[in-house]
Amino acid sequence: MHKMRSLFAVPYALWLLLFVFAPVVLILGYSFMDINGHFTLANYQAFFSSSNYLLLTLNSFWYALLITASTLLLGYPAAYFLTRLKHRDFWLLLVILPTWISLLLKAYAFIGIFGIHGGVNQFLNLFGIPAKQILFTNFSFVFVSAYIELPFMIMPIYNSLVEIDQSLVFASYDLGANKRQTFTKVIWPLSLSGVNSGIQAIFIPSLSLFMLTRLIGGNRVITLGTAIEEHFLITQNWGMGATIGVVLIIVMLLVMSLTRERKGDGSR
Amino acid sequence: MKQPLIEFKNITKTYDNDVNVLEDLSFDIEEGKFYTLLGPSGCGKTTILKMVAGFLQPTSGDILFNGRKINDVPANQREINTVFQDYALFPNMNVFDNIAFGLKIKKVPAKEIAQKVTQALKLVQLPGFEKRGISEMSGGQKQRVALARAIVNEPKVLLLDEPLSALDHKLRLDMQYDLRELQRNLGITFIFVTHDQEEALAMSDEIIILNDGQIVQSGSPVDIYDEPINHYVADFIGASNIVPATMIKDELVEFAGKQFECVDGGMRPNEAVEVVLRPEDLELTTYEHGKLQVQVDAQLFRGVHYEIDCFDKEGNEWIVHSTKKSVPGQWIGLDFSPDNIHVMRLNESEEDFDARLESYEE
Numbered sequence: 001m002h003k004m005r006s007l008f009a010v011p012y013a014l015w016l017l018l019f020v021f022a023p024v025v026l027i028l029g030y031s032f033m034d035i036n037g038h039f040t041l042a043n044y045q046a047f048f049s050s051s052n053y054l055l056l057t058l059n060s061f062w063y064a065l066l067i068t069a070s071t072l073l074l075g076y077p078a079a080y081f082l083t084r085l086k087h088r089d090f091w092l093l094l095v096i097l098p099t100w101i102s103l104l105l106k107a108y109a110f111i112g113i114f115g116i117h118g119g120v121n122q123f124l125n126l127f128g129i130p131a132k133q134i135l136f137t138n139f140s141f142v143f144v145s146a147y148i149e150l151p152f153m154i155m156p157i158y159n160s161l162v163e164i165d166q167s168l169v170f171a172s173y174d175l176g177a178n179k180r181q182t183f184t185k186v187i188w189p190l191s192l193s194g195v196n197s198g199i200q201a202i203f204i205p206s207l208s209l210f211m212l213t214r215l216i217g218g219n220r221v222i223t224l225g226t227a228i229e230e231h232f233l234i235t236q237n238w239g240m241g242a243t244i245g246v247v248l249i250i251v252m253l254l255v256m257s258l259t260r261e262r263k264g265d266g267s268r
Numbered sequence: 269m270k271q272p273l274i275e276f277k278n279i280t281k282t283y284d285n286d287v288n289v290l291e292d293l294s295f296d297i298e299e300g301k302f303y304t305l306l307g308p309s310g311c312g313k314t315t316i317l318k319m320v321a322g323f324l325q326p327t328s329g330d331i332l333f334n335g336r337k338i339n340d341v342p343a344n345q346r347e348i349n350t351v352f353q354d355y356a357l358f359p360n361m362n363v364f365d366n367i368a369f370g371l372k373i374k375k376v377p378a379k380e381i382a383q384k385v386t387q388a389l390k391l392v393q394l395p396g397f398e399k400r401g402i403s404e405m406s407g408g409q410k411q412r413v414a415l416a417r418a419i420v421n422e423p424k425v426l427l428l429d430e431p432l433s434a435l436d437h438k439l440r441l442d443m444q445y446d447l448r449e450l451q452r453n454l455g456i457t458f459i460f461v462t463h464d465q466e467e468a469l470a471m472s473d474e475i476i477i478l479n480d481g482q483i484v485q486s487g488s489p490v491d492i493y494d495e496p497i498n499h500y501v502a503d504f505i506g507a508s509n510i511v512p513a514t515m516i517k518d519e520l521v522e523f524a525g526k527q528f529e530c531v532d533g534g535m536r537p538n539e540a541v542e543v544v545l546r547p548e549d550l551e552l553t554t555y556e557h558g559k560l561q562v563q564v565d566a567q568l569f570r571g572v573h574y575e576i577d578c579f580d581k582e583g584n585e586w587i588v589h590s591t592k593k594s595v596p597g598q599w600i601g602l603d604f605s606p607d608n609i610h611v612m613r614l615n616e617s618e619e620d621f622d623a624r625l626e627s628y629e630e
Contacts, residue, residue, distance in 0.1 A: 165354070165356065167352050167353075167354055167356040168356050168358060170321075170323055170343075170350075170352070170356065171350070171352060171356040171357075171358070172358075172369070173322075173323070173342070173343040173344045174321060174343055174344070174348075174349055174350045175344075175349065175369050175370035175373060175417070175421065176344045176345075176370050176373045176374060176421070177344055177369075177373050178344055181373060185369070186358060186360075189360040190358075190359070190360055
């Protein structure tokens with residue numbers, strides 16, 4: 001019986017070994033190698049002493065923060081109202097639907113919409129506003145990223161809101177709380193797990209977006225993701241690329257530990 | 269007469285599907301008493317409770333609180349608190365914060381809050397539980413915290429929505445004593461909703477029995493148990509022998525093919541009625557000595573008594589509670605006194621019933 005069970009675990013163990021453990025070890029290894037394959041600490045030294053890299057890191061953080069904050073600001077109320085609708089399964093489906101479309105396709109669609117002859121500019125022209133450069137700006141990068149990530153914020157928040165027992169809301173009113181107090185003291189704290197999952201699902205990938213920075217941001221926005229891509233594909237400095245990768249992994253772990261669910265005594 | 273604390277005046281409640289959950293309902297709740305709304309699920313008792321709490325508005329009619337109309341006063345502005353069926357404790361807070369919730373909303377000073385919470389926990393016999401998390405407690409303990417969270421606000425009325433239904437039998441009995449004692453000590457008006465007639469009889473000052481959104485009978489537990497108004501109440505309030513009968517004249521009733529002396533009256537001669545005989549009022553005796561002759565069909569041992577299932581010659585079923593044993597298949601006699609026979613008219617309203625009782629009971 002016990003043997004059988006271990007046998008079933010083999011594919012998963014292999015998978016983890018090949019696609020999770022091995023790549024991480026490889027990245028770690030490469031980060032300690034120079035361009036000729038010799039052991040060195042120069043990559044880390046370069047990363048932490050160069051104002052360019054630190055600025056890049058800060059830049060990535062800033063945009064990831066902007067994207068996450070805007071999805072949270074838009075996503076939380078959206079999720080909240082979704083839970084109150086009559087046919088909420090249908091509306092939720094409409095929220096999920098765009099995630100079934102290829103990311104690349106959506107990015108190209110926005111090139112059409114935001115382009116100098118695109119829909120937005122044509123609309124502005126109707127009111128006599130001259131065509132503006134919208135594509136390849138920081139704004140369009142944040143906007144499109146937020147649009148694409150939005151469902152991943154709405155869904156976990158929606159799930160955590162739906163799970164809140166309606167009688168808790170009644171209990172709060174019963175004990176004298178008004179709508180605002182009920183929200184801040186009961187609904188918001190109980191939906192925090194969803195908010196945390198949403199932040200994790202968006203902030204971390206946003207740190208390393210590189211396709212959107214190119215297609216929508218026009219390479220004006222350079223993030224850690226873009227830098228990694230450049231090092232691996234263009235400058236062929238794998239060691240440096242791997243070093244940035246390691247830094248990203250550490251940052252991700254930090255974010256995860258900051259937003260992880262605190263199970264404990266139930267007190268705040 | 270004293271001003272009732274809560275008055276329901278001709279309350280009708282209709283939901284979206286046009287079904288009247290409550291129909292033209294009127295009753296008064298007096299201060300400081302323990303009321304029980306008793307009825308099967310779907311009788312409208314929870315709807316009444318939600319209206320008192322302020323979670324539902326009546327479709328028509330008025331709810332008065334101390335003589336003032338409160339139809340449109342929201343739940344958070346009523347001096348009424350609820351103990352919910354599933355406790356509804358906030359899982360993100362510990363016991364202290366749960367109980368302090370209402371006081372913090374009212375901006376009571378922190379020192380006073382701490383003092384009141386400690387006192388409330390003592391009242392529900394959970395001293396020292398302040399720091400406990402909600403998930404670390406048993407059902408009975410959660411129940412007590414929910415109770416403490418409600419009474420700490422010193423409401424005028426405490427609503428209890430089937431609070432004991434999730435507890436096991438022994439705990440439920442303990443809580444019945446505790447609730448009754450708490451109500452006496454605090455002097456708060458309790459409105460307790462249940463479908464369990466034992467709970468209702470054990471704890472209440474007043475029982476209001478509901479069926480299909482209407483009040484069938486209201487009164488003290490003893491009144492309702494001894495003088496059920498009709499078949500529905502008699503059946504609901506406990507195992508009873510209810511058989512069809514004919515009222516020959518005042519104080520003489522015929523059932524099971526025989527005529528018996530009784531103490532009821534005020535009916536038409538030869539009116540078709542029903543009689544109730546409580547299982548514990550029937551006594552086993554020999555075939556010759558019995559007023560009624562029945563054959564034992566089956567017997568169950570219930571601990572404090574035997575429950576004996578018998579049939580008379582006309583096929584009426586008789587259930588007897590007796591400490592004496594009997595033998596299935598045997599013909600035996602049943603003995604009872606005239607005042608054990610309770611006669612019920614068919615389709616009599618509560619007003620007519622009360623008036624008739626008064627007419628021959630002086």
